[in-house]
Amino acid sequence: MKLLTLNFVQCATRDCAGRQDAFPLAPQNVQLAAQETDLDPDFMANILAKIDWPGLETSLNQLGRPLTFTKEQVEQDQNLLKELHSILIETTIQEGELVCPRCSHIYHVKDGIASFLLPPHLV
Amino acid sequence: MSRPEQEAPPEIFYNDSEASKYTGSSRIQRIQAEMTLRALDLLSLPPSSYILDIGCGSGLSGEILSEEGHYWVGMDISPSMLQIALERDVDGDILLSDMGQGVPFRPGSFDAAISISAIQWLCNVDSSEHDPKYRLSKFFQTLFSSLKRGGRAVFQFYPANDTQRDTILHAAKVAGFTGGLVIDDPESKKNKKYYMVLVAGGSPGDI
Ligand SMILES: [Zn+2]
Numbered sequence: 279m280k281l282l283t284l285n286f287v288q289c290a291t292r293d294c295a296g297r298q299d300a301f302p303l304a305p306q307n308v309q310l311a312a313q314e315t316d317l318d319p320d321f322m323a324n325i326l327a328k329i330d331w332p333g334l335e336t337s338l339n340q341l342g343r344p345l346t347f348t349k350e351q352v353e354q355d356q357n358l359l360k361e362l363h364s365i366l367i368e369t370t371i372q373e374g375e376l377v378c379p380r381c382s383h384i385y386h387v388k389d390g391i392a393s394f395l396l397p398p399h400l401v
Numbered sequence: 402m403s404r405p406e407q408e409a410p411p412e413i414f415y416n417d418s419e420a421s422k423y424t425g426s427s428r429i430q431r432i433q434a435e436m437t438l439r440a441l442d443l444l445s446l447p448p449s450s451y452i453l454d455i456g457c458g459s460g461l462s463g464e465i466l467s468e469e470g471h472y473w474v475g476m477d478i479s480p481s482m483l484q485i486a487l488e489r490d491v492d493g494d495i496l497l498s499d500m501g502q503g504v505p506f507r508p509g510s511f512d513a514a515i516s517i518s519a520i521q522w523l524c525n526v527d528s529s530e531h532d533p534k535y536r537l538s539k540f541f542q543t544l545f546s547s548l549k550r551g552g553r554a555v556f557q558f559y560p561a562n563d564t565q566r567d568t569i570l571h572a573a574k575v576a577g578f579t580g581g582l583v584i585d586d587p588e589s590k591k592n593k594k595y596y597m598v599l600v601a602g603g604s605p606g607d608i
Pocket residue numbers: 289290291294300378379380381382383
């Protein structure tokens with residue numbers, strides 16, 4: 279799962295669905311990987327408007343890779359846009375767990391695929 | 402002709418061998434590509450859009466989205482299908498997820514959603530926990546929220562009958578969507594295709 283996607287998923291359990299404090303899911307015991315992809319400035323501009331920046335800061339702190347720039351700086355600097363591309367699009371969580379900050383439900387990531395299947399009592 | 406959704410739940414029906422048979426069939430690849438392009442046509446998006454692919458399977462539709470310059474996140478309930486998507490090295494990001502349990506994304510995430518030959522599975526009753534009405538309503542409510550205001554969703558699907566078609570459309574409208582059905586080749590028994598075109602709030606435009 280790309281770090282980009284981590285900034286959009288939220289806890290899906292019955293009690294948490296739609297609640298702002300059920301975001302972002304906290305990565306735990308994760309293995310990260312890097313995969314090179316082309317930079318698309320139009321997509322980055324599109325996504326910059328959608329990113330939850332405080333959520334991104336939280337996630338990167340949890341991963342021990344704190345952000346060194348602000349959203350405003352990215353908007354003015356092509357090099358930072360490249361760096362953000364490499365963080366969001368080229369960095370993936372291959373293995374590990376994503377923990378809901380509200381109900382502590384754990385979502386597992388295997389082979390880069392996060393499972394959001396819920397047991398019936400949580401639906 | 403039997404319908405796969407009457408044989409077994411999707412995660413069971415699309416086991417390893419069915420998933421690879423499905424993905425490897427050039428006829429299915431061609432039809433999926435045509436329907437994806439038609440759905441994109443109905444979405445009329447600018448390039449570099451961020452799209453949710455519901456029931457993405459092995460990524461046949463996603464590949465077309467990538468070729469057309471879009472970025473996508475796919476969800477599917479069949480691990481075998483997703484495994485093939487991994488092997489085919491698709492560009493999109495994929496999640497194991499049951500659409501009847503809701504779309505697990507925060508509000509306003511996507512510019513649009515697309516779904517090719519998947520939503521009729523939602524009407525299945527596979528176990529006592531599967532209430533199709535509840536699953537349909539959960540699905541459409543969470544999808545509505547995950548789209549940006551005015552964002553479109555296009556579903557190509559194979560309704561089993563008129564009742565099922567109306568049930569799905571009704572659930573979408575109750576969740577707040579506007580829009581309706583586009584039927585291609587309505588006179589042809591073999592080529593007739595249903596596309597449900599929905600808009601999340603805003604004006605329904607020219608649908
Ligand atoms: Zn939760």
